[in-house]
Amino acid sequence: MQNSSKIATLEYAKDQDKKDPLQRFRAEFNLPTDANGKPKIYLCGNSLGLQPKLAQTYVQQELDDWAKLGVDGHTDAQNPWKPYHEFLSESMAKIVGAKASEVVMMNTLTVNLHLMMVSFYQPTSTRYKIIIESDAFPSDKYAVKSQLEFHGFNAEEALLEWTPREGEELCRYEDLEKLLKDNKGEVALLMLGNTNYYTGQKYPIKEITELGHAHNAIVGFDLAHGAGNIQPNLHENQVDFAVWCSYKYLNSGPGSVGGCFVHEKHANNKNLKRFAGWWGHNKDTRFNMRKEFDPIPGAEGWQLSNPPILSMAAIRASLEIFEKAGFENIRKKSEKLTGYLESLIENLGNNKIEIITPKNPADRGCQLSLKVKGADKKLFNQLSEAGVIADWREPNVIRVAPAPLYNSFEDVYEMVERLKKLLA
Numbered sequence: 001m002q003n004s005s006k007i008a009t010l011e012y013a014k015d016q017d018k019k020d021p022l023q024r025f026r027a028e029f030n031l032p033t034d035a036n037g038k039p040k041i042y043l044c045g046n047s048l049g050l051q052p053k054l055a056q057t058y059v060q061q062e063l064d065d066w067a068k069l070g071v072d073g074h075t076d077a078q079n080p081w082k083p084y085h086e087f088l089s090e091s092m093a094k095i096v097g098a099k100a101s102e103v104v105m106m107n108t109l110t111v112n113l114h115l116m117m118v119s120f121y122q123p124t125s126t127r128y129k130i131i132i133e134s135d136a137f138p139s140d141k142y143a144v145k146s147q148l149e150f151h152g153f154n155a156e157e158a159l160l161e162w163t164p165r166e167g168e169e170l171c172r173y174e175d176l177e178k179l180l181k182d183n184k185g186e187v188a189l190l191m192l193g194n195t196n197y198y199t200g201q202k203y204p205i206k207e208i209t210e211l212g213h214a215h216n217a218i219v220g221f222d223l224a225h226g227a228g229n230i231q232p233n234l235h236e237n238q239v240d241f242a243v244w245c246s247y248k249y250l251n252s253g254p255g256s257v258g259g260c261f262v263h264e265k266h267a268n269n270k271n272l273k274r275f276a277g278w279w280g281h282n283k284d285t286r287f288n289m290r291k292e293f294d295p296i297p298g299a300e301g302w303q304l305s306n307p308p309i310l311s312m313a314a315i316r317a318s319l320e321i322f323e324k325a326g327f328e329n330i331r332k333k334s335e336k337l338t339g340y341l342e343s344l345i346e347n348l349g350n351n352k353i354e355i356i357t358p359k360n361p362a363d364r365g366c367q368l369s370l371k372v373k374g375a376d377k378k379l380f381n382q383l384s385e386a387g388v389i390a391d392w393r394e395p396n397v398i399r400v401a402p403a404p405l406y407n408s409f410e411d412v413y414e415m416v417e418r419l420k421k422l423l424a
């Protein structure tokens with residue numbers, strides 16, 4: 001344990017930055033500034049990641065090739081558009097612990113979630129229930145409920161919620177076990193977030209997947225807050241499918257194309273029902289246009305349309321930075337940086353705020369959720385006025401997410417200093 005007064009100094013924070021092997025990557029991002037051109041304290045990468053400077057170059061490259069080549073860009077652009085999505089798969093796969101063939105960038109998160117459920121939620125009259133965490137992101141809940149209703153089930157009855165116990169904020173694994181036992185033989189799908197957008201709790205992916213499979217259920221994860229933040233090891237952990245967006249920790253721009261993982265064990269199963277489109281068809285015969293649908297083995301076989309290249313160019317820029325930094329190093333720094341934030345907040349010893357995110361670094365990503373006593377949003381508003389960009393989630397949480405690629409120990413120190421003044 002560090003001496004608590006020593007770590008709460010600017011000198012200490014600056015020294016940590018000097019020792020940080022990833023420090024140089026901060027300069028590769030555009031940091032939002034205040035009216036005087038001074039960088040704000042940006043701790044909101046959980047909502048929208050910052051822009052890699054390289055994104056401008058890469059998007060411009062595609063605009064230039066489009067201007068110069070028109071339709072010939074599909075084959076003759078510097079980075080040909082026809083196979084463009086393939087340029088992303090390998091780097092993306094490393095970040096989520098998958099094989100390149102198990103990963104594809106396509107559509108957006110909620111669309112991919114629906115496409116995955118079309119294939120992996122195949123209910124019968126006896127096995128039809130879906131488990132979701134009670135505090136799931138609204139879009140996930142809407143998607144799951146509408147799938148249940150689409151198949152003719154009553155969502156009130158068929159949607160099981162994994163809920164924190166009375167007076168607690170976090171979900172307990174034992175309660176998920178119990179939910180499965182109490183509904184033995186009836187659960188078709190576990191569809192859980194990871195990491196939870198509200199509490200920052202990371203659920204144990206390996207254990208949950210084994211548990212679900214032991215009950216003959218399919219297990220899928222929404223990694224909106226996981227991809228680029230924690231290492232889900234999707235392949236090794238035998239997860240059936242996963243979906244995520246690229247604009248949060250993956251820094252690929254607002255509304256940018258999402259990601260999708262389908263485990264290798266499902267890659268060649270042509271009997272899996274799916275909603276099909278031409279981009280998922282065998283590449284050798286795709287342009288014959290007359291053939292019966294012949295899906296590409298692996299995640300690519302779930303593609304529908306030819307992809308938006310401008311969005312993919314921004315993703316390519318971002319993934320290149322991840323590749324250079326190395327995801328293991330990013331995760332290592334993340335644990336330190338968030339641990340520092342936690343220590344500084346605990347040092348304040350102020351009972352107006354309470355960290356509800358798990359204490360164990362293995363059970364969380366970079367985000368800490370600060371519960372504000374009395375649900376006082378004023379504190380958050382004042383923090384914003386003081387030049388800190390975080391966000392507020394109803395009813396009473398300030399989410400603070402130091403992103404290891406561009407946030408510094410000094411950012412974290414400064415944020416807590418400003419918070420301290422407001423609490424005084």
Ligand SMILES: *Cc1c(COP(=O)(O)O)cnc(C)c1O
Nearest residue numbers: 108109110137139193197224245
């Ligand atoms: C951000 C987020 C979404 C957003 O979905 P889009 O389809 O990308 O708009 C969905 N689910 C979770 C858990 C999220 O965190």
